[in-house]
Amino acid sequence: MQQPLTPGGDAERPIMSTPAVPKPHSREEVSGDARSVAVVIPMPNDPPWELFDEIPSDVAIIVSDDSNGNLAMPTRDNVYIYDYAAQEAYAGPHYEAMPHRSAASRNIGHYIAYREGFDVIVALDYDCGTRPGWLESHLTAIDKVVDAPAVRPLLDDGWVNSIDTPGFYSRGYPYEFRAEDRSAVETITATGEVKLNMGVWDGILDLNGVDKLQGGEPGDPMLASPINRIALGNIPVCGMNTAFNAEITPAYYFLPDLWINGWQLSRHDDIWGGYVVKKLMDVRGDLFAYGNPVVAHTKQTALERVVVLEQWMHLMSMGFYGLIDEAVDEILPGSYADMFSHLVEELERGISRSTLPSHYLWTYGELVTWMGRWARAFQ
Structure with a gap:
């Protein structure tokens, strides 16, 4: 050691x-x-x-x-x-x-x-247990693929659900997209280079706390394919079991907790940071895979506490994503460090002209300040 x-x-x-x-x-x-x-x-x-x-x-x-x-x-x-x-x-x-x-x-x-x-x-x-073949599965997934199975939302701004268990959605999947017509996806193929692979979990699934209180815990993500699929669209990026090419590190930043009027914003760190890196991967044409390896998730925080920690995330997610989308529209393909630095600049401009509630904008501004510090670490 x-x-x-x-x-x-x-x-x-x-x-x-x-x-x-x-x-x-x-x-x-x-x-x-x-x-x-x-x-x-x-x-x-x-x-x-x-x-x-x-x-x-x-x-x-x-x-x-x-x-x-x-x-x-x-x-x-x-x-x-x-x-x-x-x-x-x-x-x-x-x-x-x-x-x-x-x-x-x-x-x-x-x-x-x-x-x-x-x-x-x-x-x-x-709190995630590895199984035989865990690392090899990750490394196999991070590679060039040809005609790999892929899942694409039918809506341009739609989402892919990494849990195939009917009626359950992975943590961070927006409630705004859970209606049948807004959650619809199609199965196609994709060719390119996978730069990030997200393995999932069993035992204790990564769901929103309020969903667990309401619907229970299925314990099995019921992966519909033994072969990892490519997510062509938005996907909740859980950071508990991911592998990635080091080159994307400058754009893959887990966002810190904040306190907003005495109430903690938490459990957004990987979801919101993952939204950013996935958008910049899309700009570059790099691919995001999900599925295996599956780890054993062994610890459940008290759901009453989880619900409190996630409340601001649910309320503020769509505003954050909208600002990211507007900023990404201005970004051209480049190195991940350069794209992330440019994103920070565009976010600052976007926040300055946004009409979202003031406490939302304060929160986004604080997060962008942290993102700016991360960007400077790679300059």
């Missing part, structure tokens, strides 16, 4: 100004796939490390320590733990772009993996 030892810990910890960092290496001898891989896991507290037994030992695990130094030593090697001091030592002036105390704390891990030159980054939640 390799762990950066940083100021702010107990007295036995030596002070290090430069944290230890993982180094990419070809995995061709191990797996036949030469791409280097880093797995990033945000941890607010200690997980059962056996959840990660199927992560190959030669693959580095980068832990964003959201307990700030209170995690126990991991039970495996090749783990790099970054508490807040270590994050600041690594990121320097760009530490201000790294949120804490939410799932968005994983951004620092993605930033480190990108800066160190890894080819593929895998985002995994600390």
